[in-house]
Amino acid sequence: MLKQELETMFDNITIRMDKKNQLELSITKDGIMSVLSFLKNKGYDHLHVISCVDWIDDKQLELVYILSAYMKQDVPGETEQLNILLKTRIGRDDPKYITSIALFPAAEPYEREIHEMFGVDFQGHPRLTPLLLERDYDIPPFRKDFDTKQYVDNVFGSVPSVEGEDDS
Amino acid sequence: MDRNQLKKWFQNPVKMAHKYSLHVVYFCTGCGIIEIPPSITARWDAERFGIIPVATPRQASLFIIAGYVSLKTLRSIIRTYEQMPEPKFTVSLGSCPINGGMYHDSYNTIKHLEKYIPVDGMIAGCMPRPEAIFVGVTHLWTLIDKDMADGYKRYRSNYSAYRANQEKILGKLEWPPLFPIHGEE
Numbered sequence A: 001m002l003k004q005e006l007e008t009m010f011d012n013i014t015i016r017m018d019k020k021n022q023l024e025l026s027i028t029k030d031g032i033m034s035v036l037s038f039l040k041n042k043g044y045d046h047l048h049v050i051s052c053v054d055w056i057d058d059k060q061l062e063l064v065y066i067l068s069a070y071m072k073q074d075v076p077g078e079t080e081q082l083n084i085l086l087k088t089r090i091g092r093d094d095p096k097y098i099t100s101i102a103l104f105p106a107a108e109p110y111e112r113e114i115h116e117m118f119g120v121d122f123q124g125h126p127r128l129t130p131l132l133l134e135r136d137y138d139i140p141p142f143r144k145d146f147d148t149k150q151y152v153d154n155v156f157g158s159v160p161s162v163e164g165e166d167d168s
Numbered sequence B: 001m002d003r004n005q006l007k008k009w010f011q012n013p014v015k016m017a018h019k020y021s022l023h024v025v026y027f028c029t030g031c032g033i034i035e036i037p038p039s040i041t042a043r044w045d046a047e048r049f050g051i052i053p054v055a056t057p058r059q060a061s062l063f064i065i066a067g068y069v070s071l072k073t074l075r076s077i078i079r080t081y082e083q084m085p086e087p088k089f090t091v092s093l094g095s096c097p098i099n100g101g102m103y104h105d106s107y108n109t110i111k112h113l114e115k116y117i118p119v120d121g122m123i124a125g126c127m128p129r130p131e132a133i134f135v136g137v138t139h140l141w142t143l144i145d146k147d148m149a150d151g152y153k154r155y156r157s158n159y160s161a162y163r164a165n166q167e168k169i170l171g172k173l174e175w176p177p178l179f180p181i182h183g184e185e
Helices: A002-009 A029-041 A107-118 A148-155 B003-011 B013-020 B036-040 B071-083 B130-145 B151-157 B159-170
Strands: A014-019 A022-026 A046-055 A060-068 A083-091 A096-098 A121-123 B022-028 B051-053 B062-066 B089-093 B121-123
Touching: A002 A014, A002 A022, A002 A029, A029 A060, A029 A083, A029 A096, A046 A107, A107 A121, B003 B013, B013 B022, B013 B130, B022 B071, B036 B051, B036 B130, B062 B071, B071 B159, B089 B130, B089 B151, B121 B130, B151 B159
Parallel strands: A022 A083, A096 A121, B022 B051, B022 B062, B062 B089, B089 B121
Antiparallel strands: A014 A022, A046 A060, A060 A083
């Protein structure tokens, strides 16, 4: 079974069966690439999304890789399709991580988005240019300490009304 | 045709022609696009009011901005608006272009559309029903009758202020000014 194989292959891995078909793996940050390539060879070759969570109290950012398989697996003991959530945590101050484009080319836009929304610098990514945002932000806007209300008051509130337009 | 309006037709045929054949370019930024297909097709049939959607802004006289305006779409809205031939009228749909609506504290959505381009009418609601679009258009008719739908004239006269506001939010714009800017050279 996949669970036992993962436990024997990797140290520091915690495995939890969330729901009936959802497997949650947590590992320290240096083990992600080996787990990803192991899972890819097992047939989990579809990267749904890379997501990021800001745990501001722990001073950590959590990266979540969500994988599944296109084809039904011929792993003995597996009766149905699994979704795999692979989680790791990296430091929040000046966050750096390795890109996973070499394994999953589909990771490119997700890593660009995390780069501009959370400020994670993916080493080896070919183009970490802005994807969605137009302006430069001091703090990346999806971090928890980004005060949206204050930002709106500073930036949009300071735009004057055009003369004779309205009375505000 | 209403016989009472014959006098108006003879007095100012150009204005009446503008009024009753509004060619619309829809800017579908957000949820507003949901209301547009039923209102231009058989269910509510906007052609009863002389509204017909056109393909490009260069053929249009009415600009309907449906939904919230993010910074990236604001750039396209300004370009679209500047391409339209005069006379041109702008109507915004929904509460987001008025004051931000439910995006009042969003980091990437502009709050007051009338600070960046002139808006002749605003239809409030989240989202307005297709009937509200027609009520707004009939209000626009009375505004055109009374020469109060003069957003394109205000854009011309206050262009430097509008351009300054646009550049304040979007940074340096990559296209040249449409009208001469006061205070330069």
